[in-house]
Structures are given as C-alpha cells and as structure tokens.
Amino acid sequence: MAELLHFELxxxxxLLFSGEVAEVTVPGSEGExxxxxxxxxxxxxxxxxxxxxxxxSGAPEKIFLRGGFAxxxxxxxxxxxxxxxxxxxxxxxxxxxxxKNAAEDVADAKxxxxxxxxxxxxxxxxxxxxxxxxxx
Numbered sequence: 001m002a003e004l005l006h007f008e009l010x011x012x013x014x015l016l017f018s019g020e021v022a023e024v025t026v027p028g029s030e031g032e033x034x035x036x037x038x039x040x041x042x043x044x045x046x047x048x049x050x051x052x053x054x055x056x057s058g059a060p061e062k063i064f065l066r067g068g069f070a071x072x073x074x075x076x077x078x079x080x081x082x083x084x085x086x087x088x089x090x091x092x093x094x095x096x097x098x099x100k101n102a103a104e105d106v107a108d109a110k111x112x113x114x115x116x117x118x119x120x121x122x123x124x125x126x127x128x129x130x131x132x133x134x135x136x
Contacts, residue, residue, distance in 0.1 A: 007079075027065060048131065065084055
C-alpha cells in the first residue's frame with residue numbers, strides 16, 4: 001500500500017476535507033504546485049484557482065479557491081481558504097444567471113462605491129468562470 005498524505009481544507013464556513021490522499025495540486029500565487037507525502041515544509045499564499053485532490057482511486061475532486069494560505073509540515077498539508085466552492089456543488093445554470101446579474105449591476109451602478117462593490121462581485125465570478133474552463 002502506498003504512503004498517503006494527510007490533507008485538510010478549511011474555509012471560514014466549514015471543514016471541507018480531512019483525510020488521506022495521494023496528492024493535491026494547489027493554486028499557489030507563484031504558480032501551481034503538487035504536494036505529495038514527505039514534501040518539504042512550505043508556507044505559500046494562494047491565488048484564485050482550482051485545487052485538485054487526487055485520492056488513491058476514483059476521479060479527482062476539484063474545488064475552486066478564492067485565495068488563502070497553504071502550509072506543508074511533517075504532519076501533512078493544510079489549506080486555509082478565503083472561500084472554497086466544490087465544483088460538484090456548483091449549479092451551473094444558477095451561476096450563469098448570477099454572472100449576468102453581476103455584469104448588469106456594474107453597468108447600472110449609480111455611484112463609484114456601488115460600482116466598486118458590483119465590480120468586485122463580477123471579478124470574483126470571472127475568476128470562478130476561468131477556473132471552471134481551465135483544463136486539469
């Protein structure tokens with residue numbers, strides 16, 4: 001039996017994953033990196049993108065992260081995400097409606113503050129859209 005990596009993914013809302021995995025690909029701010037068992041210790045900031053969990057068998061699990069931190073130590077990998085959305089839980093039709101509404105909100109904003117907030121929401125949705133179309 002192959003040696004496995006202990007991995008935990010935590011968002012402000014909940015613990016999304018805790019268990020043993022073969023490897024995890026992480027969207028680091030300096031570039032993607034893959035963590036295997038016995039990886040060198042590291043602390044890294046994360047950019048928006050897809051985190052991919054590969055277990056010993058089965059399809060990879062993909063989770064959109066909107067930034068955060070990753071820590072690798074002798075116990076394993078811990079990712080503290082600003083926001084984490086499992087792609088399996090994402091309703092694509094609802095996402096498309098949300099994206100369209102956000103673009104309209106930016107166009108309809110009556111002052112700079114409303115426009116800034118609407119643009120922030122739209123930028124987040126664009127990051128998610130890019131992650132959805134990225135090959136993994």
